[in-house]
Amino acid sequence: MDTNAAVRDRAGPALADDSAGVRMVALMRCLLALSALVICYLDPPQPARLIELTYASLAAYYLYSFALAVSVFYRRPLVPARAQHWLDMLFYAYLIGLTAGASAVFFHFFFFAILVASFSRGFGEGLGVTLVSVVLFTLVGALTTGGLELHQALIAPLYLLLLGYMIAWWGGHELSLRRRLRLLKELGALANPRLGVEHTLRQHLRRLLVFFEADACVLVYPQISSADYIMYRVDAQGCQVPQTLTRESAQALIALPASTALAWKPRLAHRPGTAFEQCKGLANLLETSCFVTAPYGQHGVLTGRLYLTSAEGSFSQTEAEFLRQATGQIAASVDNLTLLEELMANAAQLERSRISRDIHDTTIQPYIGLKLGLEALYRKLEPGSMTAAQVQELLAMCTLALDDLRGYVARLRGTERSWAGDELLSAVRRQAGRYRSFYGIEVEVRGDSAVQLTDRIASEAYQIVCEALSNVHRHTGAKRAFIELRCANESLSLQVGNERDSAGPARAFVPRSIAERAVALGGATEVRLNNGGHDIVHVTIPL
Numbered sequence: 001m002d003t004n005a006a007v008r009d010r011a012g013p014a015l016a017d018d019s020a021g022v023r024m025v026a027l028m029r030c031l032l033a034l035s036a037l038v039i040c041y042l043d044p045p046q047p048a049r050l051i052e053l054t055y056a057s058l059a060a061y062y063l064y065s066f067a068l069a070v071s072v073f074y075r076r077p078l079v080p081a082r083a084q085h086w087l088d089m090l091f092y093a094y095l096i097g098l099t100a101g102a103s104a105v106f107f108h109f110f111f112f113a114i115l116v117a118s119f120s121r122g123f124g125e126g127l128g129v130t131l132v133s134v135v136l137f138t139l140v141g142a143l144t145t146g147g148l149e150l151h152q153a154l155i156a157p158l159y160l161l162l163l164g165y166m167i168a169w170w171g172g173h174e175l176s177l178r179r180r181l182r183l184l185k186e187l188g189a190l191a192n193p194r195l196g197v198e199h200t201l202r203q204h205l206r207r208l209l210v211f212f213e214a215d216a217c218v219l220v221y222p223q224i225s226s227a228d229y230i231m232y233r234v235d236a237q238g239c240q241v242p243q244t245l246t247r248e249s250a251q252a253l254i255a256l257p258a259s260t261a262l263a264w265k266p267r268l269a270h271r272p273g274t275a276f277e278q279c280k281g282l283a284n285l286l287e288t289s290c291f292v293t294a295p296y297g298q299h300g301v302l303t304g305r306l307y308l309t310s311a312e313g314s315f316s317q318t319e320a321e322f323l324r325q326a327t328g329q330i331a332a333s334v335d336n337l338t339l340l341e342e343l344m345a346n347a348a349q350l351e352r353s354r355i356s357r358d359i360h361d362t363t364i365q366p367y368i369g370l371k372l373g374l375e376a377l378y379r380k381l382e383p384g385s386m387t388a389a390q391v392q393e394l395l396a397m398c399t400l401a402l403d404d405l406r407g408y409v410a411r412l413r414g415t416e417r418s419w420a421g422d423e424l425l426s427a428v429r430r431q432a433g434r435y436r437s438f439y440g441i442e443v444e445v446r447g448d449s450a451v452q453l454t455d456r457i458a459s460e461a462y463q464i465v466c467e468a469l470s471n472v473h474r475h476t477g478a479k480r481a482f483i484e485l486r487c488a489n490e491s492l493s494l495q496v497g498n499e500r501d502s503a504g505p506a507r508a509f510v511p512r513s514i515a516e517r518a519v520a521l522g523g524a525t526e527v528r529l530n531n532g533g534h535d536i537v538h539v540t541i542p543l
Contacts, residue, residue, distance in 0.1 A: 123172025130164030221304025468496035497536035
């Protein structure tokens with residue numbers, strides 16, 4: 001693994017996620033402080049005039065180490081994790097100055113700070129601590145002894161530099177491997193089949209974007225049901241809507257040999273060969289200076305390709321080979337999810353067909369009979385009378401209920417397409433109009449002009465809105481309410497609120513049906529009482 005990859009592969013402290021490792025480091029710091037006290041007691045350092053200051057400094061460091069260890073065990077560290085090894089290094093340099101520099105055994109304590117920095121923060125942090133330790137050791141030795149001896153000027157700093165560099169590289173390499181294993185584990189985890197393949201692919205591409213610290217991630221692969229291709233693009237602004245490409249349009253992005261995984265850098269542009277010329281053209285097409293690419297294929301066939309681009313950084317061939325493993329894991333995950341989704345869809349369709357027949361026979365037919373009875377009653381009443389108007393209103397409500405039931409049965413049978421995007425907003429506005437007409441509840445609908453939703457999410461969101469409005473009508477006396485639909489931070493935010501009744505105190509409640517629907521979609525439900533004069537049910541669903 002090259003040095004650049006080791007530096008770039010860091011992504012925050014690894015020991016922060018390893019509680020056992022953090023506790024071990026805290027205990028070792030206490031033992032080092034205690035051993036320093038014992039060493040000074042058994043072999044008092046020179047000059048003797050500083051012995052009391054040395055004992056006092058070591059005692060203070062031991063108390064600091066003990067307090068830090070206690071705070072770590074209670075998960076409330078006194079000092080930020082990144083600052084701990086830097087403070088250790090500074091104290092060791094101070095201790096060497098008190099104990100006459102290079103001849104002191106405390107020189108070896110520097111390796112503790114280097115080890116902690118390397119295995120908790122990676123190669124860059126470990127190398128930084130190493131270089132600063134070398135400089136401090138040399139300066140302290142020059143100031144305390146009045147001159148630099150061979151051991152102090154060359155041998156000890158060189159020993160510290162070489163061994164510190166090796167520890168830093170080893171720590172960075174270890175962190176890189178652990179991060180890669182963690183990423184492969186996340187990519188291979190079974191996704192929620194209710195959210196669909198598209199949602200899973202987006203999540204995986206975001207993980208790759210963060211892991212490689214890239215500017216954009218582009219995936220091109222063929223559709224199963226046609227000869228066209230699908231292109232996903234994820235960047236810092238989020239995931240764009242998947243685009244459909246013809247085979248001719250996608251040919252430039254899939255032109256590399258099917259099994260090739262490589263990294264492209266500007267300094268490689270002068271090399272001759274067909275592959276390098278293709279990469280140069282791909283860099284222009286992707287509008288980037290550096291990229292790494294690996295083949296992607298489902299069902300064991302390599303027919304697509306994945307790209308990670310970066311305008312400032314660079315990728316290594318080692319990262320290209322790892323990207324090949326990651327794309328293989330993504331493809332396997334998508335294949336498993338597709339199979340599971342198909343099995344679930346077949347089983348669900350059988351159950352939906354049974355339910356639709358039951359609803360048609362046991363619910364729709366009585367409603368039809370009720371509608372016919374109301375129509376017969378309406379014809380017997382005097383036109384324009386109050387009773388006729390009331391019966392006509394009941395007839396309209398019955399007709400709308402029948403239309404809803406028939407639409408629901410059609411969606412269960414799969415003969416009617418579910419709502420998505422603008423269609424969802426239109427359906428919600430129609431539902432709001434019914435509550436305004438029949439129950440006198442003014443419902444304000446707020447929403448994005450183009451909400452990007454799948455049919456499944458849109459259908460579930462509509463049911464949540466209907467249930468929430470029903471709760472407002474049945475359980476409150478409010479005459480004003482609002483519905484808000486927003487897509488932000490890669491999730492759907494759905495809020496239904498009603499004016500709070502000022503006569504009585506707010507009572508906590510949980511809308512069970514709405515909460516169950518949200519959990520089934522991987523989301524969450526929050527109830528906010530008396531929020532600006534409204535009681536609000538807030539549902540968040542990941543997209």
